[in-house]
Amino acid sequence: MNILTFDIEEWFHLLDNPTTRTEQDWSRFDSRIHHNMDRIFRLLDETNTRATFFCLGWVARKYPDVIRRIDEAGYEIGTHSDLHQLAYEQSPTEYRADLERSVKSLQDVIGKKVRSYRAPGFSIKEQNRWVFPYLVEMGIEVDCSMFPARRAHGGDSSFGIAEPCYIDVNGSLLKEFPINTVEVMGKDLIFSGGGYFRLFPLRLLRHFMRQSPYVMTYFHPRDFDPDQPMVPGLSRTRQFKSYYGLAGCWDKLKQLLLEYEFIDLAEAERRVNWSDNRIQRFNVTI
Known part of the structure; x- marks a missing residue:
């Protein structure tokens, strides 16, 4: 089961960067979202593939035509927060307000x-x-937020499950589709989106796909835009993570979409036998 998803944000929505943290910062940059969304729509049409789009509430207010186009094409829309802030840097009150506004x-x-x-x-x-x-x-x-491995921001290696499962939240069941992992030399490796996908050559991505009965992808409009400007203030490491492999990402994803079946989140949800799935129980107080 290979699930195709996109996180819909602007090219300058990079995390952990002091020059791109706020709406005021974003107003300095030119928009590239329409150009980049055109490429995504064309890719889906050319490969006859369905996808789920996790969209910022900010995009819905700034570019409602983008959200309407996704919806009118029949694609599923979820939320990717409102202002693209790291959840663990927000207070519970800030997080709730951001989530509510995005929805x-x-x-x-x-x-x-x-x-x-x-x-x-x-x-x-x-x-x-x-x-x-x-x-x-x-x-x-x-x-679709759980990343059961270490990463620079986010990630919860203690989650322990890299396949669809339930999360029991104080008695309420939430369906979870985490990022998938492959084991390489005893370590859990990610390959299915973002900089990880851009880093690996196509033959290695094919190898990982063959090993994986479940794949959850995550791509961004900027992943297919090699002509985008350099965001100011990035360290050399962040420049590499954010810009390496942009030129080849489109062709690699298109080839995989032609070779493998990919489905959207709604279809994946229908295919999972939820009665057999493990439950992670979190008794959380706020």
């Missing part, structure tokens, strides 16, 4: 319930699992 902004545009969520940067760690009751409160039924 409302998206629902106002599409006139449909938003029932799925992915945290920016997979920023749910063991210490901020208090986010889960807020997801349940806001009507989120499916989460």
Whole structure:
């Protein structure tokens, strides 16, 4: 089961960068979202593939035409937060307000319930699992935020499950589709999106795909835009992580979409036998 998802944000929405933290910072940059979304829509049309789009509430207010186009094409829309902030850097009050605003902004545009969520940067760690009751409160039924391995921001290697499961949140069940891992030399490796996908050559991606009965992808419009400017203030390490492999990402993903079946989150949810799935129980107080 290979699931295709996109996180819809602007090219300058990079995390942990002091020059791109706020809406005021973002106003200095030119938009590239329409150009980059055109490429994504063309890719899906050319490969006859369905996908789920996790969108910022900010995008819904700034570019409602982008959200409407996704919806009118019949693609599923979830929330990727409102202002693309790391969840573990927010207080519970800040997090709840951001989540509520994102859900409302998206629902106002599409006139449909938003029932799925992915945290920016997979920023749910063991210490901020208090986010889960807020997801349940806001009507989120499916989460795609768990990253069961170490990463620069986010990641919860203690989660222990890299396949669809339930999260029991104080008695309420939340369906979880975490990022998948492959074991390489005793370590859990990620390959299915972002800089990881851009780093690996196609033949190695094919090898990982063959090893993986479950793949959860995550791509961004900027991943297919080799002509985007350099965001100011990035360290050399961040420049490498954010810009390496942009030129080849489109062709690699297109080839995999032609070789393997990919489905959206809604279809994946239908295919999972939830009666047989493990449950992670989190008793969380806020």
